[in-house]
Amino acid sequence: MTAILTAMLLADGRFPAGAHAHSAGLEAAAKRGAVTDIASLEAFLRGRLFSTTTVEAATAARTREAVVAARGVDEAAAALHDLDEAIDARTLAPALRATSRRLGRQLLRAARVCWADPMLGVVGSLHDQGAHAPVVWGVVGVAAGLDARDTARVVAHGSVTGPATAAVRLLGLDPFLVHATVVRLTSDIERVVSSIDLDADELPAWSAPMAEIDAQRHAEWEVRLFAS
Numbered sequence: 001m002t003a004i005l006t007a008m009l010l011a012d013g014r015f016p017a018g019a020h021a022h023s024a025g026l027e028a029a030a031k032r033g034a035v036t037d038i039a040s041l042e043a044f045l046r047g048r049l050f051s052t053t054t055v056e057a058a059t060a061a062r063t064r065e066a067v068v069a070a071r072g073v074d075e076a077a078a079a080l081h082d083l084d085e086a087i088d089a090r091t092l093a094p095a096l097r098a099t100s101r102r103l104g105r106q107l108l109r110a111a112r113v114c115w116a117d118p119m120l121g122v123v124g125s126l127h128d129q130g131a132h133a134p135v136v137w138g139v140v141g142v143a144a145g146l147d148a149r150d151t152a153r154v155v156a157h158g159s160v161t162g163p164a165t166a167a168v169r170l171l172g173l174d175p176f177l178v179h180a181t182v183v184r185l186t187s188d189i190e191r192v193v194s195s196i197d198l199d200a201d202e203l204p205a206w207s208a209p210m211a212e213i214d215a216q217r218h219a220e221w222e223v224r225l226f227a228s
Helices: 002-011 026-031 038-049 052-069 073-089 094-114 118-124 133-144 148-171 175-184 186-195 209-219
Strands: none
Touching (some): 002 133, 002 148, 026 148, 038 148, 038 175, 052 073, 052 133, 052 148, 073 133, 094 133, 094 209, 118 133, 148 175, 148 186
């Protein structure tokens, strides 16, 4: 029961991990007319789930497993370094790489106040710009006592609810209908989580080219509501 409650805490949009300031590409997609209503929002969210979210959730789950399996701090640090490089290579747009590291720093800041796990310090010193968010999520999963699948569920849940909430603010969509959309996507979230191969040699490498392009364009806007 404690693990369930902890997962709920981490998945809550009020947890101060910084995600509320990001639309996960929804703002740029809305501006170019790709998301205008509930139907197109659902398509956008499902596309995220089966592309970039699959990579991020798998990275978080594999990070959690690597830390637990490591024999000592040095081995854990080496595994974290490799996973951080792997997610960096799978994030093509510089704007998205910067966003991921920014979100990782904010998540780590919140987690270190809540849990006193030494691995949080290790991941904090991994990169001078901060570790990528999915890698930090994996370490937070260890600190918070979550298993790999629940860690992945938290990541996948946030990848849907973040832009869904942004759609209410940006497009004035009915929040009841938006949350009904999120409910419909729970089975897809579970499909993503269940598909993760915790023993695979490589992380998945699904991509969303339009999201990469949107991220770069969005970063150049002079006026925007969300940071990404």
